[in-house]
Amino acid sequence: MTAANGHRAVGAGVAGGESHGDGTAGRPVAGDTVAAVVRQWRTVHPDLDTGPMEVIGRINRCAALLQQAEDAPLRHAGLTRPEFDLLGALRRTGLELTPGELARETFSSGAAVTKRLKQLTERGLVDRRGDARDRRVAHVRLTDTGRALVDGILPEQLSYEKAVLSGVDGTGQRELAVLLGDLLVQLEGRLSAPRA
């Protein structure tokens, strides 16, 4: 699985859909779908430590739902997220980047970047120019149109995200950011850059 696409799986064998059919009033207090799945696993395998599923399953499920949600404002602008990430990399660095740098910056394969660049170039959002010294490399930059598009979308995107997170209070969001940051440092150190 390399998956191209879209719907992402949820994770760790944790993927569940609720179907508690209480038709009446009163909150079911059911918890989220991951909790339900974990409960199921525990009744079947009471001996297993399901702790990791509660974290990883939720991260994956949140990511899946968030992406669907976040796609909305982007689609509205006719962009997929990978495309927006590419444009965003150019915008936030303020530099011209080579396809290879863009691949690293957006965590995608070189081939994928090549294809995206083709599309974005055709749409006039991005522009390329060969390197004078080394004729293997290209330098990609935003066109004025592309830059305007990114700058136009970003605020919408952020306020949309803010709304999406609004169910968690400010303190909770900060705690989440910190904890996820800690986890990320570990993961990136362990999986991403074992260059030591």
Add this chain to the structure above:
Amino acid sequence: MTAANGHRAVGAGVAGGESHGDGTAGRPVAGDTVAAVVRQWRTVHPDLDTGPMEVIGRINRCAALLQQAEDAPLRHAGLTRPEFDLLGALRRTGLELTPGELARETFSSGAAVTKRLKQLTERGLVDRRGDARDRRVAHVRLTDTGRALVDGILPEQLSYEKAVLSGVDGTGQRELAVLLGDLLVQLEGRLSAPRA
């Protein structure tokens, strides 16, 4: 973006690769890649509230890295995660499920389930039987082999996940689970099941 597939983007225009090249001792205290990206955005757009990116960007990035990591034990068993999720749904419910139920249970499209079932059936992990009353529906169940496979993989999977999370202490993990659960309830209520 419907994406089929695999590598997921990171999110919210947040996708970055580090490249601080300190070769010497002393912790760089660089933080994670998302922090670096957020810093870049802030220098370019000092007026924007980048708070949401710190949460959503990290969730997406964690999900991306975790999936790569988690794929390892699964691949080892010759399964993709969506396949494992499907088998897992059958295992944890302990029931026969219809393709439609499996689709809901694993958050995927019916078409995707159809294809996976074809493969899993050919591999003898799963078994199908038509409904006597309603000839439109099929009932899918694990074969003994399939069941044994799931039961064999699950402990490996969990201990692998445990190791992957080991960078965060027990308390942190519980906090993460709770906060993500809160967020998930909101997201699922808002995006998933607006059936009221």
Add this chain to the structure above:
DNA sequence: CATGCATATTTTACGAGTAAAACACCTGCT
């Protein structure tokens, strides 16, 4: 009991990503 609409599943056509091979070009060595 025929008609029409709802539901369950599969099929079709297509888009996007990947891995690996192919290219094109540099660079250090002899």
Add this chain to the structure above:
DNA sequence: AGCAGGTGTTTTACTCGTAAAATATGCATG
């Protein structure tokens, strides 16, 4: 100079997922 090997990018062949159409039933109604 000439070549061996490395790096940057694109191409190729293929997989997998999706959306929408097609298929096959079931059910309610007149």
